[in-house]
Amino acid sequence: MxxxxxxxxxxxxxxxxxxxxxxxxxxxxxxxxxxxxxxxQRAPRRDRDxxxxxxxxxxxxxxxxxxxxxxxxVARQPEGVSRTPAQTLAEAQRLLDDGMPxxxxxxxxxxxxxxxxxxRELWRGLAQLAVGLTHAAxxxxxxxxxxxxxxxxxxxxxxxxxxxxIDVAGLISxxxxxxxxLARVDSVPAAANAPRLRALGNATGNRPADGGSGDxxxxxx
Numbered sequence: 001m002x003x004x005x006x007x008x009x010x011x012x013x014x015x016x017x018x019x020x021x022x023x024x025x026x027x028x029x030x031x032x033x034x035x036x037x038x039x040x041q042r043a044p045r046r047d048r049d050x051x052x053x054x055x056x057x058x059x060x061x062x063x064x065x066x067x068x069x070x071x072x073x074v075a076r077q078p079e080g081v082s083r084t085p086a087q088t089l090a091e092a093q094r095l096l097d098d099g100m101p102x103x104x105x106x107x108x109x110x111x112x113x114x115x116x117x118x119x120r121e122l123w124r125g126l127a128q129l130a131v132g133l134t135h136a137a138x139x140x141x142x143x144x145x146x147x148x149x150x151x152x153x154x155x156x157x158x159x160x161x162x163x164x165x166i167d168v169a170g171l172i173s174x175x176x177x178x179x180x181x182l183a184r185v186d187s188v189p190a191a192a193n194a195p196r197l198r199a200l201g202n203a204t205g206n207r208p209a210d211g212g213s214g215d216x217x218x219x220x221x
Contacts, residue, residue, distance in 0.1 A: 063138055063190065064102030074100065081110055085164040088123075089197050096130065099191030101137065105130035119163060125154030126166070129175060129195065137190035141182040148175040167199035 058066045062074045083091065088111040095104035105127045112123035128151030136144030152175045155168050162168040174195040181188060 060102070062098075062100050062102075063134055065138065074103070081107075082114070083107075083111065085111065089164065089166070092126070092130070093194075093197050096133075096194035096197070097191060099137075099189070099194070101130045101133040101190050101194070105134065121154045122158050122163070122166070122168075125151045125158075126171075126197065127151075128154060129171060132175070133178070133188075133190060133193065133195075136178065136182055136188050136193070139187040141186050145179045145182050148179050151175060162199075165198045167196055170199060171195055171197070 058069060059071050060066055060074060088107055092104040092107045095101070095107065108123055108127035108130055112120060112127055115123045128147050132144045132147030132149075132151055134144075135141075135147060152172045155172060158166070159168045159172065178188070178193060
């Protein structure tokens with residue numbers, strides 16, 4: 001998920017932060033004393049958002065991978081946006097369909113942080129599925145499998161009475177199909193394997209995660 005200010009590794013997606021905090025203790029083998037002070041003065045300032053919170057500002061590609069500073073990148077989702085559940089699902093679905101599951105997970109993470117206690121694991125599970133697809137598309141089959149499994153475990157208790165029309169049963173089936181594929185291949189295309197977040201009427205909106213072509217129903221039906 002998003003990087004915590006003082007954590008080297010993101011709590012859920014395992015993405016490492018790229019820069020140490022300026023002015024922190026010297027690591028083993030690094031200079032100390034006056035030389036360290038000079039080195040510290042040359043070090044870049046830590047990225048912070050408009051409110052002064054630590055937030056990595058490196059540009060990222062469509063799968064959330066960091067790019068060199070100054071490179072054109074895909075804008076990240078604004079943090080802390082208040083959305084209704086329907087708005088969250090629609091925006092996350094759009095991003096999934098566009099092949100940007102990393103950005104979809106940022107939208108779902110906002111919902112997870114603000115959801116009522118009874119729904120927090122539901123939104124957390126959805127965010128973890130998006131991160132799992134992100135890893136799978138990046139070529140990290142092991143990481144993708146781990147996050148997909150964690151996501152399905154979080155969603156499972158909601159299978160019998162999922163709120164907001166979320167297709168929990170279909171998503172669990174989709175994740176199982178995708179983890180099966182990841183046992184045979186290193187990566188999958190993100191857009192072609194995007195899940196359907198909401199059920200369509202009485203039928204599942206998800207299809208096997210086989211990367212095949214064909215029209216998929218419109219999200220939010």
